[in-house]
Amino acid sequence: MIWSRLARSRHEGLIATPTSSSSALPSHGSIVSHIYSSGARDSPCRQTYDTLNSRASRTRHTRGNNFTFAPSDLGLKFMLKGQARYRAVRCFKMANNEFSPSNLASAMQLRTRKEKDFEKFEKFESSLTVAKSSRVPLAQGQPRLTSWLNRLKIFRPFAKPATDDEIVWLLDNTAFKSPRTGVWQAEFVAAIFEREDKKKLMDMVSGIVQAIGLTDDAAERNTVEQRILPFLWDVCPARFVTATQQSARLKLGPSSTNGLTSNILNLPSRERGSLIRTSTKLGAGTGSITDMQTYYAGEDGWGIISDVDDTIKVTMTSDPVGILRETFINPPLPxxxxxxxxxxxxxxxxxxxxxxxxxxxxYNLYPFLKQFRKQYYPSGTLILRDSSWKTVAGLLSALTLRTEEYKVDRIKKIHGWLPARKMIVIGDSTQSDPEAYGEMYRTEPGWIRLILIRKATNVAEVGIDEKNEPERFEKAFEDVPRHAWHVFEDPAECLDIVKKTIREGQ
Structure with missing residues (x-):
């Protein structure tokens, strides 16, 4: 993948011109020793090295055995510019542990969890007599059987339709013209659950009330009960949902082991900006979301990607008690x-x-966050983690572990849908938004035009001071032009920056 993108960057400056020095790149031997050391076998550098050597072997076959490849050849034989240069140099810097914003972000998150005693709350909650997570985290490197089952679609022959006794959610989506075929498409996602066990509900509510230290207030308990329900429902794998979009009949599924369907479907052509309703008659009981909206976005123009937690909504992602209060107790505030x-x-x-x-x-929080977005912000597609966590510990982990990797993956998906759009991305300093956005800026040059990062100043939001240090942002946005990113405390200072970016990008 990395080499293919390098190749696609030829037009940006991969020119076969001799250079006088390769001092910017480490030696071939140092790279090989790092790449083949323990823990580095799945690194991007290892993949790039193996791919290039494979191609070199094929070239030897056609040109003779005097042709060899070494990473230093990139510095000696080619002048790399733009994205091609970035990919090569960054890979080799990573080989010497000189550049890894992702690792720095992960380390900051782990230090935040330690300083704020996340594990204490997670262990306390796990000791309660409640259902465990429907997706049990695996040790690093352990193969995921469920992922193979999903890939093989082993459930497909046994899938059955969702029923009215089950809960069905249809999630709003965005339609795009396929960059490959030009046909309108959209990813349709549905969630299917079984209804909750009342005993389980009471146990979980009592546990949250105890963890937060609330008095046994009837109104607060009722709020907790309503918001905790989606965390207690058992997911339904191997289900499909039939839905109707105007005169078209859609079949969604089968659902995975996480209870989610995900299907890219072709759609009729419509005007850009159209909003089309899809509905289902299945799962029509209490708690279901049987209507969704598909928004038709054209190929070009501008687009907005916004983080949610502590960017547009108060979540207190660096404080376990804060997360629980803002998720299950307090009215959601912008x-x-x-x-x-x-x-x-x-x-x-x-x-x-x-x-x-x-x-x-x-995604258990989809109804809660959808209502919040509807109340305060422009319409748009809400993208959440595709795991159904059935413990509070799972919720805390989702908001504090591997967020950079997750967000990069989802932003890459959006890029695959709308590669010709010019994107403005907005996040905050509490998680790993700077690192994720910086990574995507470098990975897909020209796609992201502006990065806005809210500097969270509340200690319960930011967790540890180093998240707001200038050095953190400089590292995250290495090789990103200074005019393309801005860290702010007052949102009012961003509007003129956005307007200028849009005017200059027309």
Whole structure:
């Protein structure tokens, strides 16, 4: 993959021109010793090295045995510019542990968890007599049987339709023109659950009330009961859902071991900016979401990707008690000034501009977050983690572990849908948004035009001071032009920056 993108970057400056020095690149021997050391066998550098050597072997076959490849050859024989140069140099820097924003972000998250005693809360919750997570975390390197089952579609012959006794959610989505075929498509996602066990509900509510230290207030218990329900429902694998979009009949499924369906379906052509309703008659009981909206986004123009937690919504992601309070107790509140900023941005952009709201929260929170977004922010597609966590410990882990990897993966998916769009991405300093956005800026040059990072100043939001240090942002945005990223405390200062970016990018 890395080499193929290097090849695609030829037009950006991969020129066969001799250079006088390769000092920017480590030696071939040092790279090989690192790449083949323990723990580095799945690194991007290892993959790049193996791919290039494989190609070199084929070239030897056609040119003779005097042709060899060494990483230093890139510096000696080629002048690399733009994205091609970045990929080569970054790979070799990583080989010497000189550059890895992702590792730095993960380390900061782990230090935050340790300082804020996340494990204490997770162990306390795990000791309660409640159902365990429907997706048990595996040790690093352990093969995931469920992933192979899903890939092989082993459930397909046994899949059955969802019933009215089950709960069905249809999730809003964004339609795009396939870059390969030009046909309108969209990813349709549905979630299917079984109804909750009342005993399980009471146990979980009592556990949360005890963990947060609440008094036994009837109104607060009722709020917890309503919000905790989606965490207690058992997921339903091997189900499919039939839905109707105007005159078209859609079949979604089968659902995976996480209770989710995910299907890329072809759609009829419509005008950019169209909003089309899809509905199902299945799972029509209490708790179901039987209607969804598909937004038709054209191929070009602008787009917005926004983080949710502590970017536009108060979540307190660096504090376990804060997460529990803001998720299960308190009314959801917007970050001050962000609704006004987003409203201004929306008015400045064309009507068919797609908005994506990307959160590390599990999809159990979809109804809660959808209602929050509807109340305060422009319409858009809400993208959540595709795991159904059935413990509070799982929720805390989802918001604090491997968020950079998750967000990069989802942003890559959006890029695959809308590669010709010009994107503005907005996040905050509490998790790993700077590292994720910096990675995507470097990976897909020209796609992201502006990165805005809210500097969270509340100690319960940011967790540890180093998340707001200038050095952190400089490292995360290495090789990103200074005009393309901005760290702010007051959202009001962002509007002129956004307008300037849009005017210059027309």
């Amino acid at each position: 970050i001050k000034g962000m609704p006004e900023l987003y409203s201004e941005i929306k008015s400045f952009l064309p009507q068919d501009t797609p908005w994506f709201y990307l959160s590390a929260s599990p």
